[in-house]
Amino acid sequence: MSTTSLTALDDHRFPRGLAETLGRDGAALSNLEKAAWEIRVEPRPFVSWLAGLLTNDAKVAEIAGRSYWHPNGFAKLVLHTSAEPEFRIRLHVWPESDVVSPGESNPHSHRWEFASHILVGTGMHMVEFTEVADGGKPFRRYRYGADPAHPAALVTDGEVRLKRQRSPHVVRGEVYSCDMDVVHTVRPIDAGLTATVVIQGPRRTPATVVYCEPGESDDQPNGVLSEADFRRLMTAVLAAFKSEAAS
Template sequence: MIDTPPSALTTAPAFLREVTGTRPRHGDADLPWLRAVAHRVQDAPDVFLSWLEEILGDEEAVRAAAKRSYWHPNGFAKMVLHASADFRIRLHVWPESAEPSRGESNPHSHRWEFASAIVAGEGLHMVEFRETTEGGKAYTRYRYGADPANPAALLADGGARLAVEAAPHVRRGDVYSCDTAIVHTVRPIEAGLTATVVVQGPHRAGTTVVYCEPGQTDDQPNGELTETDFRALVGAVAKAVAPCR
């Protein structure tokens, strides 16, 4: 683990000072700690809102965060609010639309553990899967992160059948946690603005899996997220969080 220098902590926003100060001293940002930070977001919306307002009031912070962020191919924004050696805090936003977003419709796992908290909207519908030799649905399996020359590429890794193992609804006030073994999909419950804070730990694996339906293209590039997009989306989330203060 790489500790944050004391000088950096004294100038950091109150929310970051608080959560960084509770990080395990011996070991890294493990799943129990990630869950504790996600619960803090739920329990102290005023402190979290103050951090969002500080970011929006700092042009350099907006510029840096926007550069780390992007539009997911399925139409939602992945914005990195904080990035350090052993943990990240991201804000995922599904803008208000006439129809519910598909969310992340390809079953996938992660190279890192995370915990998330809903801060705007009704919540998210998750479906968790397991590979099976009988029944289920056929997919093409890909490995993400397996190509050193292009870490974002999806490399074909044979066929697989997936069966549904669980289908949890994560609503506002809940915290959802996920380790590297879980394969899932994510979509908003409703069509209105939905946002979740994702507290991400360090990489635990070099690659992860993504499953696509047969015939589905594996060319799913991310989209550019501008500073204007960032301000509008974070501003909308801040407005949604404000009544909870």
């Protein structure tokens, strides 16, 4: 049953304040980083807004409809979209499991800049790559978003070699930022519940790159995320945040 109006949720101090932060000079990477740090320093407005989302049935249905399960078993929740300034608030959730999730195991870049904050869990392990002429490992390169008729399709773009550049670890309480030139993989450090807040800037390029190892299928469809899934994930994240904040 809905108990918080859509108007109240949209006018909540968190998305309103975030829009003010990002709108000063446009949603540049520096402002995305500042917004993520503001959540890290004072998470209560964000957590209050999260809790409010769960109380409105229409908002739950709206968010579930634009969110999805990644093929590797974690959820990408698109909590809020804004046209002016252009940005999105996402929550990526890796449910507790018996084994560590492979996360986003295909090296990839993004069509937008973003900054993220580890809200719940131990943290994330990233590996960043660069294309090289010699050495490294062979991959098949694809362009995502390159086919206007099928924007979610992967379009083959040749054989390349990738070499590791660095392997940053981002633990709970830290912020990680990424521009469109970075090619990386992302996975949680351990098998516990992990949730990251992602402040995503405007799309700045129509296509991005995804790499698959030789013999790996490029057919990796996303899964439907139900309203029940959304409620279950959000309830778990809020409970974990409360527990970790009290410890």
